[in-house]
Amino acid sequence: MTTFSELKKSFLTALWFMFLTFPIMVIRVNTIDKIVIWRWRNMGYVGVASFFLSLAWRYFLRRKEAGSKRALSRTANSQTLLERISSERRYKIPAMTAAAIGIIMFPFIMNSYQTNIMITALMYVVLGLGLNIVVGLAGLLDLGYVAFYAVGAYTYGLLNHHFGIGFWAVLPLGGALGALFGVLLGFPVLRLRGDYLAIVTLGFGEIIRLILENWNEFSYGPSGIAHIARPSLFGLKLSFFGEIRYLYFLMIGMVLFTIFVVNRLQNSRIGRAWIALREDEIACQAMGIDKTRTKLTAFALGATWAGMVGVIFAAKTTFINPDSFTFLESAMILSIVVLGGMGSILGVVIAALILILLPEYLRAFSDYRMLLFGAIMVIMMVFRPQGIIANVRRSYNFKKVED
């Protein structure tokens, strides 16, 4: 492999991209005044950029392939740094202590904006962990997860608006209603597999949103519900910053609670059944696992978290309308699960933080931020298709019995 042939390849790639981007990047037409603006300089930029990017792209792709071959040859030590920190005690305790201090100090060091976006990110951590049950563990591709999120949000929005019921009373109710809707959706789609399931769940999510949009008498339609009460703290009146801090710690608690529950679930009899269902549906049934029940519990438990986060969402924004529950939201949550590494809790946490905080920190790039965001999603998938942290199966303690 000579450098020359590499350069030639990149040169051809650059030519190709110059051709590809020609009409859209170079020509700008003002159809009204019939003026054509030729922006030749853009073509130059594209050429130079794609030349170097293609060099880098192929270099990293080769490295990735070499890496995956190496990983195959040595099975035991192929964990990445993060995986090692998460699995080895020696690293785990200091890492966790540092993380704990960081988490507690965060809202006191950072300003309220930072805390606020962190709250949003934490909400997505919980959503990601919830969807992880359905997609990551049970292998049921759900593209309408946002429907349950909407159910939770509207539960609180409506109950608070009409009856003034408080946050803490509705939180479990939102979860329960989420679960109920999970089962309602689960029943008709039990027979469907794979991508058929995906499109039906997508349709279900859209149906819920459209109903919220059109049924004014019930949901106040697109103008939404305003003035939803923020969570109360033993009846204390908090300052604005106090409320943000309070919500932050509430979310931290929620995240810890979710991690605790999901972790226990996935290492239980039910969790194993979910994974078996994901791995091979027929064998799973043949081993005596009730497919219907297992699927329904996955849907219901996944939806529970969405319902609860929905309640928190309504309390945080104090205003909800159907626009917040579009398909893109579902896609975002799904991306968190896949990017994190299906079934891996730590992976989902990291992915949620990246995907939600990234657009905020990309504000500096203003117009380009969504462009970069899309590109980063592609790049991460190409170079790390198994997700940030590939899920590691745990090992069990067992007694050796002498016969």
Added chain:
Amino acid sequence: MEYFLELFMGGLIRGSIYALIALGYTMVYGIIELINFAHGEIYMIGAFTALIVASVLAVMGVHQLAILAIAMLAAIVYSSAYGFTVEKIAYKPLRHAPRLSPLISAIGMSIFLQNYVLLAQTSDFLPFPSLIPDFKFLEPYSSILRPTELVILLTTGVVMLLLTLLIKFTKIGKAMRATAQDRTMALLVGVNVNQVISITFVIGSALAAIGGVLIASHIGQINFFIGFIAGIKAFTAAVLGGIGSVPGAVLGSFVLGLTESFATGYVSSDYEDVFAFALLVLILIFRPGGLLGKSSTQKV
């Protein structure tokens, strides 16, 4: 009766539009089992390319029919080129990755392409020139069928026919069918699988480009976001018909188009999409493989 006919024609037009996009989805799915979320963007880029080329030619004062031909050709060439490139960048490196990873890559690509067009062109709606000439003989029937609509129906029909012939009778068509059935076997009997996948993307993108130009002429305006909604609907249609099946995609598109049209006409346009999705759910419950899809009994 006239009202019924109007709605019926409206449904057919919608169906044709969905079909042109749905075919790309279904072909790609048939070959590599990927929901290509960026497909709607390919369609959008086709429409933009046609708009840009047509405007430039119009400023230069070229004849209308020549504009139509050149703009259409440019749209097809560029959409195909984009489809081809997207596959090489975002899907090919993921061929052996976990099943959902290419899906996320596709979502990322879709966001990227939308914003690329937004930044390089504009966020505003642009008026799309009516490239299709007015046929005098249609004037008395203008409330039922307009020239653009006639062209859309005819083009869709011709394209379907050509595609069926291509898949049934040509060498590449056979290779595509073989790859769809069993990629490993196809590889073993000497099919260049990578090439087949590329060609599938190119053909699917070309169809989307044709759809893009026709739809844009029909509704008279485009912006960077048109691909998303049309894409979701077309995908729904493809699944409705049985994803992976070419006649299924066409049938599903017409069923969806007619349902929407009649739901609006006889019930309410408020719940037009609710009807569309409810129909999808119902059909899949009773026929889990879609209308013309393979029965989903798995081999044990």
Added chain:
Amino acid sequence: MTDPILDVRNLTMDFGGLRALDHLNIDIQQGEIVALIGPNGAGKTTFFNCITGIYTPTSGDILITAPPRSGAVAKAERINGLKPNQVTEKGMARTFQNIRLFPNMTVLENVMIGRHCRTHSGIVGAVFRNRAMVKEEQTVVDISYRILEKIGLARFVNDLAKNLPYGAQRRLEIARALATEPFLLLLDEPAAGMNPHETLELDELITRIRDQEKVSILLIEHDMKLVMSLSDRIFVMDYGKKIAQGAPEEIRNNPVVIKAYLGEEFDAES
């Protein structure tokens, strides 16, 4: 003679216009090793799928009589139309012709899945880890490990199933099926793809399972040497019909059987 533990009467299965099984009668007594043989496409796997609930047969009866445990009186039960998991719960477990393990779970977890239908802890138990649940979980682990030891897979215990050698994967399927505590084990071509040495080990393993675990066995197999040495009785199928049954010696010399097999080979050569 007691009731057969599995009694299949006039079992018929149609796929559209195609009759895959045609009034099939098969019975298995407790403690037997029975083989089901026949040319490719004879309908053997379809038969398995019918009696394990993956397909619902068109007509006929599948009756099972679970062997009495602790002195209870056994009663025949018709299991047509039950779901696969219910069949497994009744006490019939199977393996698959094309291995269907859970590739990304460890060997131990694969076996633990088999214990699912014999355990009960639910969501609440999983979250709160109450004492009963912890105890149940540990028992599951212990039992599963013991099964692995018996099958000779203990050294792979924490490996992912997909990383096992081929022969070990076949044995793991048997271990997983055993974990469901069946009275009848249905093996679909357990020796396929094994080398002669592994086949010999399998022969020994199957006999051992029957003797030690008190499990009856029905197997589909093409390896005639294995079939002849293992089986107490053999059923022969062709084109969905039973064409012969009897002890290995009788089958070996049955002209109908020979014709069925020779005919197939003859076809294959032409």
Added chain:
Amino acid sequence: MKKSHLKKMTVIAVICTWITLGISGAGVAADTIKLGVAGALSGDLASYGLPILKAAKLVVNDVNAKGGILGKKVEIISEDDMCKPEIATNTATKLVSEGVTVVLGHVCSGATKPALDIYKDAHIIAMSASATSPDLTQSGKYPNFFRTIASDDAQAKLEVNFALDTLKLKKIAVLHDKGDYGKGLAEYAKGFIEKSGKGEVVFFEGVTPGAVDYSAVVNKIKRSGAQAIIFGGYHPEASKIVTQMRKDGMKTVFISDDGVKDDTFIKVAGKYAEGVYATGPKDTSSNPMDKAVREEYKKVYGEDVGVFSINGYAAAQALLNAIQKAGSTNYDAIIKALRTDYVETPLGKIKFDDRGDAVGVGFSMYEVKNGKYVELK
């Protein structure tokens, strides 16, 4: 192994540093008066937000050139909310934590509502140049909210009166785009028609924005026998519907709102736009100040003013003027100044009523004549 770990460590360290820098970037600036500008500055609704921001910059440059207010320079801090409620809370929190005194924004009503709750708690005044939801001022729940644009019910009232009284039409079809703005407006229109008793609503439905074809709904309107359509929504849908109607040979009167009173509508719908009515902010182009602003805008940015630029300019003026008059950045003092002191703006001399609506700001009806919106007197 070791080496690759080291590399990964470095990468992580770099990322951490980058994040920390990003975080601490929001430092304390010099002693200035901060004017927050919030709204859709990116995405598909940026064409509403950016012209407001640009207009505000003109005002601030002007004020600073004259020495600022209260002896301090004015500084603009702009943040994007993409018109999404959940992002608007982040935007609002960011502005609050950067210590803005007043906010010009937000652009969309849906995003404005949750943001106002945050500003209210932080004692910050917000003034919008484009949020027209009646709820914002009429509910009485946002004492810190003001606006330089009239609310939707006024617009709906104008549309209905125009159809019933001026054009003397009886059968009205009311159509909307299912959005916050469009549907709200359509519902007011429906209510006014029913209450007036002079006409009837023969059709009330919403269309799906972005759909590939509207022929079914157009056919349905035709069948309903409506003489006029009142449409609540934005110009992309309006132009599709109008085009489709006219191509089908329907001559039904089309009346719409300030979401349609946009030159893009005329550009896109072309000849079919002729004769379409739309309400919009009163034409103030005869006001010399308005003329000056339009000229300055064109000179500075090389383009014509956007939809809400003039309202944005007026809002920025009103806010800064109130601070000047109040003599401090005290919340109550500014509110009092806004309610009592008139300020000269391109919209005319304005002050605000108790609910926060600008006195003397209203809508007029426009008609497309020869490819231009012309105000009807």
